[in-house]
Amino acid sequence: MSTNYTGRCTCSSISISIVGEPIATRQCWCRQCQQLALGGPSNNAIFKAEEVQIQGTLASSSWAAASGNTLTFHFCPSCGTQIYAQSSARPHLKTVRFGAIDEPHGLSPSVAIWTEEAPAWAIINPALEQWPQQPPAPPPSK
Amino acid sequence: MNVLFPEEAVHYEGPMSKFRMTADSGNTVERGFCPTCGAQMYSRTVEPTGLPMRVRAGTLDNPDLIAPSAIIWAESAPAWAKLDPDLPHHPAGPPAHLANKTS
Numbered sequence: 001m002s003t004n005y006t007g008r009c010t011c012s013s014i015s016i017s018i019v020g021e022p023i024a025t026r027q028c029w030c031r032q033c034q035q036l037a038l039g040g041p042s043n044n045a046i047f048k049a050e051e052v053q054i055q056g057t058l059a060s061s062s063w064a065a066a067s068g069n070t071l072t073f074h075f076c077p078s079c080g081t082q083i084y085a086q087s088s089a090r091p092h093l094k095t096v097r098f099g100a101i102d103e104p105h106g107l108s109p110s111v112a113i114w115t116e117e118a119p120a121w122a123i124i125n126p127a128l129e130q131w132p133q134q135p136p137a138p139p140p141s142k
Numbered sequence: 143m144n145v146l147f148p149e150e151a152v153h154y155e156g157p158m159s160k161f162r163m164t165a166d167s168g169n170t171v172e173r174g175f176c177p178t179c180g181a182q183m184y185s186r187t188v189e190p191t192g193l194p195m196r197v198r199a200g201t202l203d204n205p206d207l208i209a210p211s212a213i214i215w216a217e218s219a220p221a222w223a224k225l226d227p228d229l230p231h232h233p234a235g236p237p238a239h240l241a242n243k244t245s
């Protein structure tokens with residue numbers, strides 16, 4: 001299979017190559033994402049786990065999501081760039097951060113989630129499907 | 143999203159990882175982040191000196207307190223980004239009068 005997307009962290013110690021297309025693209029405004037994403041939302045593309053190859057050594061941390069699942073997120077220990085996250089409920093998927101995918105990738109978020117936690121000044125595209133909290137899980141395969 | 147403070151007004155506790163790079167502005171900046179979770183805490187300009195420190199808004203306990211008052215590097219925003227039309231947009235870095243402003 002040919003590589004559809006490549007990516008890297010700010011310091012280039014981590015590189016990514018992805019075959020296949022995302023199952024979903026989402027913008028998440030939960031407070032935890034705002035902490036990791038400098039105060040804005042995280043923008044994410046969800047791929048089948050086996051389609052995402054990472055080179056370099058990642059650090060990881062995890063939190064208990066509101067759903068009760070454990071979300072583990074992986075970042076570059078040298079520059080802190082967030083690379084991808086994975087939910088304990090969906091180990092077959094990897095949620096890759098837009099910022100780590102090389103431009104021009106042509107992806108854009110199609111859904112905004114956890115909008116009830118967005119700050120009052122946030123601008124959320126009204127054309128996006130919106131969920132105040134977690135949306136239903138994406139389909140298992142495409 | 144950044145909230146600008148004079149460097150001496152900001153105090154951090156706990157271990158901090160630091161990463162230096164040449165920013166698109168040509169300035170040398172230092173970015174501080176948590177070694178445990180990678181959360182970006184601040185960016186400060188090492189060279190030239192005297193610029194305000196940028197505290198990442200997401201790390202403040204109440205991100206509702208201060209809304210952005212200008213958008214910078216609007217030119218590098220993705221095509222799908224919705225930028226508040228009521229804010230001044232600067233295609234690249236902030237103009238000098240904004241770069242030195244700390245409130």
Ligand SMILES: [Zn+2]
Binds near residue numbers: 077
């Ligand atoms: Zn890195």
Ligand SMILES: [Zn+2]
Binds near residue numbers: 176177180181
């Ligand atoms: Zn942390």
